[in-house]
Amino acid sequence: MTVARSLLLFVVAALAEIGGAWLVWQGVREQRGLLWVGAGVIALGLYGLVATFQPDANFGRILAAYGGVFVAGSLVWGMVVDKFQPDRWDIIGAAVCMLGVLVIMYAPRG
Secondary structure (H helix, E strand, O other): OHHHHHHHHHHHHHHHHHHHHHHHHHHHOOOOOHHHHHHHHHHHHHHHHHHOOOOOOOHHHHHHHHHHHHHHHHHHHHHHHOOOOOOHHHHHHHHHHHHHHHHHHHOOOO
């Protein structure tokens, strides 16, 4: 159950960070205004909060593993929200990153 909880926290963190960055992008680059930017800043703060609920106590490990989730999640966000079509290299790269997440976070230690 701990692994499932940890993976769910990574997904929630990715939604907050990627969504927050997207909102800031929309506010600035697409000139949608300060409300969009402010909402993005709040979402980015929530991303930082969500990470604190990870069961592992090592910040560096959590952030390193999360990087892989961020990479894969960003591609999925682009596909769903911006109609981006990743190529095979994008997909292979994301798969490698997710393998890294599994190794960093869930490999047996002793």
